[in-house]
Amino acid sequence: MPDAEAALAQAVIESFDPAWRHDPYPAYGTLRRAGTFLPGPLAGTMLVPGHAECAAILADPVWSHAEESELLHPDSDVELPGSFLWMEPPDHTRLRGLVSRAFTPRTIEATRPLARQVVDGLIDDALAAGELDLIEGLAYPLPLTMICELLGVPVSEHPAVRRMSAGIARGLDPDVLLSPAELAARTAAVEEFREFFGALVTARRADPRDDLISALAQVHAEGxxxxxxxxxxxxxxxxxxxxxxxxxxxxxxxxxxxxxPAQLDALRRDPGLALPAVEEILRFDAPAQVTTRTARAEVTVAGRTFAPGEAVICMLGSANRDPRAFDRPDEFLVDRYAGGARVSRHLALGMGLHYCLGAPLVRLEVGEALRGIATRLTGMTLLADPPPYRPNIVVRGMSSLPVRVTGRPG
Ligand code: HEM
Structure with missing residues (x-):
């Protein structure tokens, strides 16, 4: 095999192999340099590593997201309940509209005091312990508490929701990458989810509260x-x-x-950078690394014509490091998005029809977490680098992040 071909084959492996989760970015660079569209690990599916091409595909409704399930989970013996993330208009419009009505900017903003209180409480615990796993001690409890609170899940059930959620998240990866045990865990998690939330919906329909499940149960009951x-x-x-x-x-x-540390100092000097920093983190190390699309009709992107039914993997994490879209793409700069600077938009929250509905909640939660870290944790030391990663490809992140902390009591 000629050198360039071998390097490309190796880069495809490193982009998707769990062993490379700690740093897939050099491999992404090799892919971007090798071409605009490349054959990927799923037969018949092209990889799209560049920003302009991913953006063009996501923005064009001729590309459907509805076939992702068949593409990634052909052997699934359990149906993930159909979410509008995997639907097209008119069903997508109807369902997204129903949720958006209950998920307004005002509803989200009203949760800020809770986010602040949760962050402060977790930082108090961290300071008391002096050393913590940041994933267990901060990153998990904050969004779990927030989403459970918005939905109306009782506090005693939060650990159960976390367990189901983790089992399902692993199962979002292509079936070919999952072990039989992981596939079985997904089946169990989806079944537990159906049972648990089915019962909660019934309870809220009988006795509505001021929460999202009650609002959706009400719509459900209306016809x-x-x-x-x-x-x-x-x-x-x-x-x-x-x-x-x-x-x-x-x-x-x-x-x-x-x-x-220079970026952490910049944030400490000016906690007002928390929001631009959230955007930069999304760009620099996207939690949702890939998404798929299938052409519904013949379509041409960057000079290549796709036939109806052809599928692509949009590599969001790679697009966000594309030097054709960003200056110094591999540098992490907390003020990159500050002060209305003209910077290409990152694709970490998607684009177009399926743009992340939770974007305002993400900015609120993670903005509050960064504010707490910047204002209260005066000393932070990383205890393992690189930290261990979970094997997940679609939703990429660490399994633990041990740190030592000192700081100001609340
Ligand atoms: C850092 C956190 C998050 C990231 C990186 C993220 C990323 C994304 C991405 C990339 C998409 C588009 C997928 C595609 O086009 O194929 C998406 C859609 C979506 N996200 Fe998020 N998301 C985050 C947090 C949230 C939160 C907090 C919520 C709600 C509680 C949420 C709810 C949704 C929904 C409902 C969709 C589907 C929208 C549609 O199909 O119209 N996300 N998200």
Whole structure:
């Protein structure tokens, strides 16, 4: 095999092999330099590593997201309940509209005091212990508490939701990458999810509260606008997409700050940089690394014509490091997105029809986490570098991030 071909084959392996989760970015660079569209590990599916091409595909509704399930989970013996993440108009429009009505900027903003209180409480615990696993001690509990609170899941059930969510998140990876035990764990998690949330919906329908499950249960009860499967699918995506990704954004962000003390100092000097820093973390180390699309009709992108039914893997994590879109793409700069600077948009929250519905919640939660870290943790030391990563490809992040901390009591 000629050298260039061998290097490309190796880069495809490193982009998707769990053993390379700690740093797939050099391999992504090799892919971007090798071509605009490349054959990937799934037969008949092209890899798209560049920013302009990923953006063009995500922005064009001719590309459907509905076939992802067949593409990644052909052997699945359990149906993930259908969420609108995997639907197209008109069903997508109807379901996204129903959730958006309950998930307004005002509803989200109203959770800020809770986010602040949770962050402060977790930082108090961290300071009391002096050493912690940041994933367990901060990154997991914050979004879990927030999404459970918004939905109306009782506090005593949060650990159960976390267990189901983790089992399902691992199962979002292509079936070919999952062991029989992981496939079985996904089946069990989805079944537990259906049972648990099915019971909660029934309870809230009988006795509505001021929460999202009650609001959706009400729509469901009103007639044919939301089927039971759609309701469970919506809850599934809110829990899993809204939780596992945010955990990793917090983890990836803290790791980037610890590896670059000048950036952490900049944030400490000006905690107002917390929001631009959230954008930069999304760009620099995207928690959702890939998404797929299938052409519904013949379409040409960057000079290549795709036939109906042809599928692509949009490599969001790679697109966000594309030097054709970003200056110094491999540098982490907390002020890159500050002060209305003209910077290409990152694709970490998607683009177009399926743009992340939880974006305002992500910015609020992770902004509050960074504010707490910047203002209260005056000393932070990374105790393992690189830290261990979970094997997940689609939702990428660490399994633990041990740190030593000192700082100001609350
Ligand atoms: C750091 C955290 C997050 C990241 C990186 C993220 C990423 C994404 C991405 C990339 C998409 C588009 C997928 C595609 O086009 O194929 C998406 C869609 C979505 N996200 Fe998020 N997300 C995050 C947090 C959240 C939260 C907190 C929620 C809600 C509680 C949420 C709910 C959704 C929903 C419902 C969709 C589907 C939208 C649609 O199909 O119209 N996400 N997210």
């Amino acid at each position: 044919d606008r939301l089927t039971t499967t759609e309701l469970l699918g919506t809850l599934l995506i809110l829990v899993v997409a809204g939780h596992e990704t945010t955990v990793n954004l917090i983890g990836n962000g803290v790791l980037a700050l610890l590896r670059d």
